[in-house]
Amino acid sequence: MADFFEELGKRISDVASDLGKKTEDTIEIQKIKGEIRSLKRANDRDLMDLGRMVYDKFQKGEIPDTDYIDLCDNIEKREEEIERQEEEIVRIKEDI
Template identity: 55%
Template structure:
């Protein structure tokens, strides 16, 4: 009977060690994933800021890169459409 409890104790201890290691692995992995998400969000903010900067330069006729000009012109066109839609909303509301 002592062997049974001794063996059971060893198995419980081994299982606890395995669970502890897996828990640490999961926590470490999640911490790293969180850092990755933070860095990716920072990159996204910087991409947006770069785009805004390029668009502001475009408005001042300081952009010469054709691909940037195409993006900026598309933005301008969408802005015009947005303004037209807002006017339509105002018209519908009777303002």
């Protein structure tokens, strides 16, 4: 009977150890995923800043590359459409 309890105690200890290890691994994975998300957000911010700088140069006529010009033209058209849409919202609100 003592062997049974010793074996049971050993198995419980092994299971607890395995669960502890899995929990540590899960926490470490979540920590790494958090760091990855943080790095990606930093890259996204830098890319947005870079895009703004290129767009600012476009507006000043300082961009010679036609690929950039096409993208900037598209952005400019969308900005104009956004402005029209916002004016439409104001107009609709005034009619209410």
